[in-house]
Amino acid sequence: MIVISTTAVPDHVRGALSRWLVEPAPGLYVGTVSARVRDELWSAVSAAIADGAAVCVHPAETEQGFQIRTAGERRRHVLDFDGLQLVGLQSQQLPEAL
Numbered sequence: 051m052i053v054i055s056t057t058a059v060p061d062h063v064r065g066a067l068s069r070w071l072v073e074p075a076p077g078l079y080v081g082t083v084s085a086r087v088r089d090e091l092w093s094a095v096s097a098a099i100a101d102g103a104a105v106c107v108h109p110a111e112t113e114q115g116f117q118i119r120t121a122g123e124r125r126r127h128v129l130d131f132d133g134l135q136l137v138g139l140q141s142q143q144l145p146e147a148l
Contacts, residue, residue: 051109052088054079054095057122058102066094096121 054067056077067073070091071081083091088108095104096119103122110117118128118135129138 051080051082053107054091054104056095056102056104058100059095059104060098060100060102063095063098063102067091092119092121 052071054071056063056067056079059077064073064077067079070083070087071079073079088106092106095106099122101122103124104120105124106119107116108119109115112135113133114135118137120126120128125140126137127140129136
């Protein structure tokens with residue numbers, strides 16, 4: 051099973067995802083596809099992300115049992131910590147006071 055979450059992606063990306071996966075909530079796609087189809091879908095999504103963002107979670111032979119992939123500009127970044135994927139937040143720059 052894979053889960054792909056998208057934010058502000060072009061319509062053609064949403065159309066490509068909805069051909070293979072179910073969209074139970076806006077921008078959230080879930081389904082069971084082969085590794086080849088998953089990789090092709092992710093290539094298409096990450097190549098056409100534009101100003102949007104996407105996250106893909108799928109099963110993998112890791113300690114956690116899954117892998118996280120991201121595309122686009124996001125405040126959250128996946129960090130590798132001794133083979134574990136953790137999510138870190140990028141600090142926001144506050145505007146300087148006048």
